[in-house]
Amino acid sequence: MDKNTVTGLLLITAIIIAFTIYNRPDREQIEAQQRMRDSIAMVEIERAQLEALQKAGGETDSTLPGAGSNAVADFFNAGAPSSPTDTTALSLATEAVVPSSVQEETIVLENEKVRILLSTRGGSIRSVQLKEYLHHTGENLLLFDGPDEARFNLNLFNRNSVHLSTEDQVFTPVSGSDAHSVTMRLQQSPGQYIDFVYTLPADEYMMDFEVRLAGMKNGLHPESLTNFRMNWAQKIRQQEKGRMFENRFTRIHYKYDKQDVQKMSESKNDHKELSEPLKWFSFKDQYFTSIIIGRQPFSNTILNSEVLNDPDYTKQYKAEGWIPAVISPDSDLITAGFNYYFGPVHYNTLKAYDKDVANSVDKLQLEENVYLGYRWLSWVNKWFVIPVFNFFLSLNWGMGLIILILTLMVKLITLPLTYKSFMSSAKMRVLRPQIQEFEKKYPGNDQEMMMKRQQATMELYNKAGVNPMSGCLPMLIQMPVLLALFFFFPAAIELRQQGFLWADDLSTYDSLISWSGNIPLITRFLGNHISIFCLLMTVVNVFYTKYNMSMTDTGSQAMPGMKYMPIFMSVFMFFFLNSYPAGLNYYYFLSTLITIGLTLIMKQVIDENKILAQLEANKKKPKKKSGFMARLEEAQKMQEKMAREQAKENAKRNARR
Structure with missing residues (x-):
């Protein structure tokens, strides 16, 4: 190893060490990450407690008036930290479950392209129908229908780490600002509520979704002030006749912020934990997709894809991530939001969402959901x-x-x-007749005869041009x-x-x-x-x-x-x-x-x-050999020479025997 190589290796090592020291998190970042991990751990503990209580005593008594309302009160009325023996979290877990007998109501939000059903249970999307398309059987084409096929949940924490899961609550529909908007509200008092606002413009596949949290500026956990934890899960229906072929194009796509689009495996179970900011992710089948597009990039996103052995479904997708929240300086609101795209995987339709975007790094590139081959070919x-x-x-x-x-x-x-x-x-x-003469002149398939035939053929081609x-x-x-x-x-x-x-x-x-x-x-x-x-x-x-x-x-x-x-x-x-x-x-x-x-x-x-x-x-005509023909002829001569030497060597070995 020469001096320059050693010097280069030392410089590279020094740069890596300096870069590592420069980019390590400071104390505040470490503490913030620890608080986030503690909050997540609290949710998992509460889920485990809830499952244990359900197994032991069944569902919450549906005769209790306002079941689940205490959970909302505990969340909004953030007080002093609970004592070690306080059972607030346990009480929350047991009372947050919506009894199965609670009547679910659905609200229709639709335009010329999409029909969306919103449910009061969780305030989430229950069903999506694409009105311009049909299932291969001729029935209405539904991306999903019911909580068994799609689930949305927003996890919030107050300053005492009391957890509220929105999918466990019953929301109330509130009149929207126009016919294209519906608000689902979870209210504790006139000044304290959570709104899910859905806005579906006319003749559009793209729907706006906004979360508005009122009356909790001073009551939320520090992490929930800036990020809301979201979960979205969806089973992918088999929509086409050829299931085996449909599976090849059914996968999760995702785009890093200001970077390229990536995709997960379509043939096997896949799991991604993405620490870099994510602009969007899509739950795609062959011809249709559900895309969630952040106003601001999602952080710490986890994507999971599972291949299903089910006659009605091909895959099951899950996503978990943090939605950036904004604290309003002029009101008592904390807001966050993103866009849903429920529609076809159609190149021009998806590309149109970038038509007014001048900067290439800011383009959504939703059309990359349409797989048109390798990048050098597409x-x-x-x-x-x-x-x-x-x-x-x-x-x-x-x-x-x-x-x-x-x-x-x-x-x-x-x-x-x-x-x-x-x-x-x-x-x-x-x-061909002249080449066949070479076959007669140099008969047999031993290496020497084959080489002579090839050499004669190449010489003929060169002379004839x-x-x-x-x-x-x-x-x-x-x-x-x-x-x-x-x-x-x-x-x-x-x-x-x-x-x-x-x-x-x-x-x-x-x-x-x-x-x-x-x-x-x-x-x-x-x-x-x-x-x-x-x-x-x-x-x-x-x-x-x-x-x-x-x-x-x-x-x-x-x-x-x-x-x-x-x-x-x-x-x-x-x-x-x-x-x-x-x-x-x-x-x-x-x-x-x-x-x-x-x-x-x-x-x-x-x-x-x-x-x-x-x-x-x-x-x-006098013919100058082309570079290719000259190299080919030289290679043949070398090969012929090696063959002769090999033959002599074999003859010597045979003679010694």
Whole structure:
């Protein structure tokens, strides 16, 4: 290790030590964190006590008038600290439970897009229906319905660490300021109350939610003055026909404040404890999502995703975090809030929420919930596929026709590359008789003969001015477009429940035959169905592959085992794509048919005799080797030399034996 390396390592170590010392929390921060941990621990103790009391004595007697009201009084009437023997916390825990017989009331808040039911139990959202969409069975599409599917809870602490859980309380509806607003109130006195204010604008998926706490400026725990502890849990319904495929796109997304969007695992249980500020998180299925967007970033957020083995639900999500609160200087109010988005995972709809945001770091980037492929690839969908697709949608054309036009446009754009690839194949094809002569001149499959055949073939290509790699490059250039469309179709909610021919829903598979039960291996790879479009695509692709192999066969037998690999890959794609959307398989079917048509046309138009004459003329010209051909020839010579040396070494070993 030289002197410069040692010096560099010492400097790096010094910087790390200095950075650690600089960023360690001071005494006030440590004490604040400890108070927060103590508050959380108090809640967990109270929950445990509550569960123990419920097991021992059942539910609170529902005949008691105003059950739960003492809990509210204990919270608002923050007094001196309780003595060690005081049972205030225990009393709170037992009386805070809303008896099961208490009548629940629901209030409807709706516009043209969303119908939301608010419950007096907990003052929270009971149900969300998206009015423009249907479940795959044809029923109303509900993101969730009832406390078994979604729960919201706000945990508050007074200065004596007495805890109030809002989901345990009965709220009273209060008239909103207009028809788009509803206030749910938990009141102790005219000057002391908790309001949950819901505001749903017309023709919007986004709803505003605000918490207003009155009469507790001097009574709240110091941590609750600046942060409210929130819990949100939701079971994700199976909305689509293809559960296995739907699971692949059902996951939690979240965005760090002024940073990029991240996502959790969709295939296994996942748990994240995020200490950095979080701007939003989403509970997403394939085509719909619930997003909670902070006015100010959430802190110390915990996200949990669990895969469910349930016929009606795919995942269960939970979120826990701290909502920043603001103390009003002009009134006795403490407020906090965020926005709910209940709606489709539609790229343009989600992107529109950033249209008036000039600074890129302040953009919400909600459209990142739409998975359009890898970052280096998604630009094809964002800047080409989606605008073209939406243009034809605006003309009210049928989905089958739109996919056909999109396929033709892609083929037209890539036609120059296709032509160049075909010309490269044609040049090697007309040289096939000369390459077959090399097979006769250097017969056998031992390493030395194979090397001589390859060297002779490369020398022929160089003299004739043929680059064997020139046909591969155009195909590689086309790959971003082809891959982008592979990611676009499963993410396009526009295809959902749109029919074409025998397929009644292009966003999921179409069935030729289907069955129930589990057939070993077959069910694992195919599911319980066979898709018609996928089957047609496979048959056409196998035909084209065999035809293309005969067209591009140069006569070389260097790797005979690879001869059937393209056909094997075509058949493999059937098993891979059988559960993918019918729209994607329809696109591949059309794309292959158009490619076959273009190949037949080019074969008729291009005169291979002229190509051969041009190549023969090239042989007579002085030809400078290209860098690629020179390197390839040099590599072959080195390989041949190593093969000869290896053969001599083997001969010596055999002689010694």
